[in-house]
Amino acid sequence: MSRYETVIGIEVHTQLLTRSKMFCGCPNDYAGAEPNTHVCPVCLGAPGMLPVVNETALRYGMMAALALNCTIPEFSWFERKNYPYPDLVKGFQLTQYSYPIGSHGQVNIGTDAEPLRVRINRVHLEEDTAKNTHVTNAAGESYSLVDCNRAGVPLMEIVTEPDMHSPDEAVAYLKKLRDILVFLGIANGRMDEGAMRLEANISVRTPEEAEAGVLRPRCEVKNLNSFENVRAALVYEVKRQAQVYDRGERVRQVTMGWDLEHGRTVVQRSKEEAQDYRYFPEPDLPPLRFTAAEVDAVRAGLPGRRHEIVSRYQQVLGLDAYRAELLAQSPAFAAYFDAALAVCPQAERVANLLLGDFMAEVNDRRMDMESTAGLPPAAETAELARQWEAGEVTGPQVKQLLPRLFDTGEGVEAAKAALGIRVVGAADELTPIIEDVLAANADAVEKVRAGQDKVFGFLVGQVMKATRGQADPGTLNRLLREKLGVAG
Amino acid sequence: MSELSALTLEQAAAGLRAREFSSVELTQAVLDRIGSVEPDVRAYLTVTADEALTNARAADQRLRNGGASLLCGIPGGIKDLIATRGIQTTAGSRILEGFKPPYNAFVIEQLRRDGYVLAGKCNLDEFAMGSSTENSAYQVTHNPFALDCVPGGSSGGSAAAVAAEEAFFALGTDTGGSIRQPASLCGVVGLKPTYGRVSRWGVIAMASSLDQVGPLARTVRDAAIVLGCIAGRDELDSTSTTRPVPDYLSACERGVKGLRVGVPKEYFIDGMEPAVEQAVRAAIAELVRQGAVPVEISLPHTDYALPTYYVIVPCEVSANLARFDGIRYGVPQPGETMWEAYANTRGSGFGAEVKRRIMLGTYALSAGYHDAYYVQAQKVRTLIKRDFEEAFEQVDVIACPASPSTAFPIGAKTEDPVQMYLADIFTLAIPLAGLPARAYEAASEWSHSQCRERLQVGGAQ
CATH class of the missing domain: 1.10.10.410 (Arc Repressor Mutant, subunit A)
Structure with missing residues (x-):
């Protein structure tokens, strides 16, 4: 048992699933695109170009802020964060500095009975940078390539207070946060492709210092692209910092990277090298105003909280946890399931149909359940489940009927007639x-x-x-x- | 045919309609005029003769079809800070030498919609920083009325082109006086619209919170025609206003009877040239003769306008010019390391005044100085704005000089940046308040509040 308490704060950057970029009309979905094909003069920082705020990104920011129980300011504005680097096409990044879209929030990573609250310091919107690739060619020349497809992609940063006290709690928070963002339909939560990026701030302190509310210098660990890396890096750092103190030395406040290969943290830069970003309000954009009516409208449009839906499916419908989680994978899917139940109240049957043959059909068609576009009406899917339950159709017939429901949008009866399907029951x-x-x-x-x-x-x-x-x-x-x- | 180039815009438009001459003839007359005076004046960085004649032929077709606007077929000059698709746009800087933007500025699209003829791109102080056009990296423009003198700046090429009859109008940009001061020095009309009246999209930014595009022309009515074309909401400029565009030309018909003309005492200072004061006083007397009512007013924070301006502008400049790194466009210079390449590119691409403002702004925004400079300047800016708001409770317009001097000799102020800054002493405060202002031939300057319909004051000149 270590004589130190661990203190962890987490910063998450997530790209938002808007159609276009944060300040221009370029498509946001650049995955797999040829370099510098999803660009325009605005996101290339060409002379005389001006930003226009993506309203959907603002709404997504409000949704996240509200889902994380944050306060939304009446006024906000974007500011210029100035630093020169080839991945920053304008020489500054637009970000919400003084007045983030959300602040003073909290999220419960425990249970209802035993809550464990992580306070959210801020949720703010900004633009992603371009991507630099450092290359050394066969002749030994080294140079960098800049791909601006990512430049200007809407990015949201969510910063916690230092409220987590173990690597497990940090990972629990991250999982919870990802669930919330994915469930809201505003982020895809993909860490492997950099759509969600994790940074952890970690320090240790004695119980006496904890009592007195004192924090020791913290280390920031970047480049964490999976929950397991977060856990490994935090476990490593807790041990490292304790050893440093036990040797009677001091931990320096530094930014570190996680060296996956050797399983250790590596210092990238020290606090003395911290940059002065010379923030000032972006004069090309008028201040943002969030009226109470606007905030209320966004709040009213929020889907129910995912964990509430899961627990309803378990407790009221009697489904097991696994299927309840799957059915609540997206607000759209949960709503579809709920609509089907209104027609066919046999939850088991409807759940089995949706998670079985129905999902197979969705996957075959390379559709997803993020939206209900292209799906048969929920009432018809429910009718199919009802007939199956009542023995009016058989399992193999369900498999025959489903593609037709997807293809034609017609009802179960019409599909049965068209396919000549009936049950030989007599x-x-x-x-x-x-x-x-x-x-x-x-x-x-x-x-x-x-x-x-x-x-x-x-x-x-x-x-x-x-x-x-x-x-x-x-x-x-x-x-x-x-x-x-x-x-x- | 060269006398055609001496017409006013309105006369030229009437002639085109009456089929007295074609746009091709009018354009050729302007090109001939450019050919004969340009060696002395050097107002243009690029003369787009081919483009102009192509535009003119298209305009003649539109004129024959009828329903064309007053600007159809009229050659104009465009400050080289304003992006023109496929045509070199340098901002007067080496760093953008050869840069041909793949887009037109909003104002250019507006002019094209009306069928104007692009005569060429006008010289300017590099990135619009200066008051004499001597900071251009390419050439010095000469005042057409006194060739050894400057035309003012930064829109000096635009003012000189209009004054020398090398265009019927020109577009300039004004941040702290860059339309009005050269208009004043070249004896033409120059108008800086209210901030937000004209889209800045495609206009290379100096100080985004102050920059505004406006017309230079030989008469107030001509300027009104141009403003009517370029003004209006642009969805791509979030700072452009949604307020409807009034009919400026018909507003010119109204008289000045009963108009309350504010005369700010702080704008008649020791050290201004007697000729300037005389001209301004005479112009005000003429207004009074026509029925205007003079009112002495005070703008108590006038003295703070220059220091406030020279904090805010460099701060915005330091960020706005950060994008010029030679990577995506412009003229790159190699280096052993990335930072060296940056330094070489910007070190050789920017001139002294540009570097000065980048350094001043970077300093003023730095940790430890930010509050003392940037934040404080924003507070003073509010006080200056309030001065004007209070004044406009008593008066409809304010009349004052646009420049403390008439045109000064080339080279007279290049050694002392502060002396150059002082050339804008009378024009700086108005943009800080977001207000419109107009400079006239009498070297007098009119600014007016939101009462845009009062523009007829100009008509009385």
Whole structure:
């Protein structure tokens, strides 16, 4: 047991899923694009170009701020953060400095019964930089390439207070934050492709210092592109700092990188080298004003909180945690599920349909459940579930019907008529078919009667095949067992 | 045909409509005039003769079809700070030598919509920093009325081109007097519109919170025609106003009877040239003769305008000019390291005044100085604005000199930047307040509040 308490604060940068960039009309989605193809004079910082604020990004900023229980200021503005570097095309970055879009928030990373609150210092909007690639060619010349596709992509920074006291708590916060942002539909949470970037500030202190509210110098660790890296870097730093103090030395306030290969932190620059960014309000943009009515409208449009939806699915509908989480993967999916339940209240059946054949269809079509565009009406999907539950269609028929519902947008009844689908459920219709199958499979009949129950399934399959999947499974089972004289 | 170039814009427009001459003839007359006087005046950095004649032929077609605007077929000069698609736009700086923007400024699109003819790009102080056009990296422009004197600046090329009949109008930009002071020194009309009246999109920024595009012309009515064309909301300039554009030309018809003309005592100072004071007093007397009412007023924070201006402007300059690194456009210079390449590019690409302002602004925004300079200057700016708001409770317009002197000799002030800054002493305060102002031939300057309809004051000149 270390004699030090750990103190962690987290900074997260996340790109926002707007269609266009923060201050120009260029497409935001640049993944896989040829370098410098998603650019225009504005995001290249050409002479005389002016920024125009992306209203959707502002709304996303407000959504995040509200979901993190932040206060939204009445007025805000963008400021110029000045520093020269080739990835910064204007020589300054536009960012909300004095008045972030959200401040004084908090998020609970514990449970309702045992809350563990992490305070949010600020949520602010800014623009992403271009991407530099350092190259050394075969001749040994080294140079840098600048790709401006990323320049001007809307970026949101979320900074906590130093409220986390273990690497586990830090990771719990990050997971919670990512869930919230992804669920709001404003970020994709992808760390591997740099859409979500993590930085941790860490220091240690004695219990006495904790009591007195004193903080020791902190180290900032950057380049953390997975939760596991965050955990590993924090575990390493806690140990390193404790050892430094135990040797009677001091921890210097520095910015560090995480060296994944060697599993250690590496100093990048010290506090003495900290830059003076010479912030001042961007004169090319008038101040932003957030009226109470605007904020209320955004608040009203927020989806329910994800964990509340998950717990409702578990407690009210009796679904297991795994399926509840999957159904609440996006506000759109949860809303679709809820709408289906209104038509077919059998939650188990609807959940199984949605998470099974329905999701397979969505995936095959390379669609996603972030929006309901292109999906069959929820009422028809629910009707399909209801008919399945009631034995009016069979499992194989569900598989046949779903693509048609996706393709045509028509109702279940129309699709059934078009595909000639019906259920062969009457005994007088099924009995002769069963008799034919049994006659043709004498070997199998022998085996079943000898107690090889697995072979029973084979016979069921043969009858299904003979009815082109239209046999009602319940009736089929009952009749087949009667004929074979075996118990179910 | 060269006498055609001496017409006013309005006369030329009337002649085109009456089929007395074509736009091609009018344009050729201006090109001929440029050919004969340009060796002495040097108002243009680029003369776009081919473009001009192409524009003129298109304009003649539009004129034949009828319904063309007053600017259709009229050659104008454009300050080389304003982006013109495919045509070199240098800002008067080496760092942008050869830069051909792939876009037109909003004001250029407006002029093109009306069918104007681009005669060429006018000389200026580098990045509009200066009051004599001597800071141009390319050439010195001479005052057409006194060739050994400066035309003023920074829109000196625009003022000289209009004065020398090398264009019927020109566009300039004004940050602290860069339209009005050269208009005054060259004896033409120059108007700095209210901040936000004209889009800055495509206008290379010096100080974004002050820069404004405006017309220079030989008559008030001509300037009104041009302003009517370029003014208006631009969705791509968030600081442009949504207020409707009034009919400036018909506003020129109104008289000045009953107009309350404020005469600020702080603008008639010791050390100004007697000729300037005489001319301004005479102009005010003429207004009074026509029925205007003179009112002595005070703008108590006038003395602070110059220091305030020279804090705010360099601060914004230091950020606005950071983008000129030679990487994406402009003239790069190699270096052993990235920082050396930056230093070489900017060190050789920028002139002394530009470097001076970048350094001043960087200093004024730095930690430890930020509050004492930038924040304090913004507070004083508010006080200056309030001076004007209070004054406009008593008066409709304010009349004062635009420059403390008439045109001064070339080279007279280049050694002392502060002397050069003082050339703008009477024009700096008005943009700090966001107000419009107009300079006239009498070397007098009119500024007026939001009452844009009062523009007819100018008509009385």
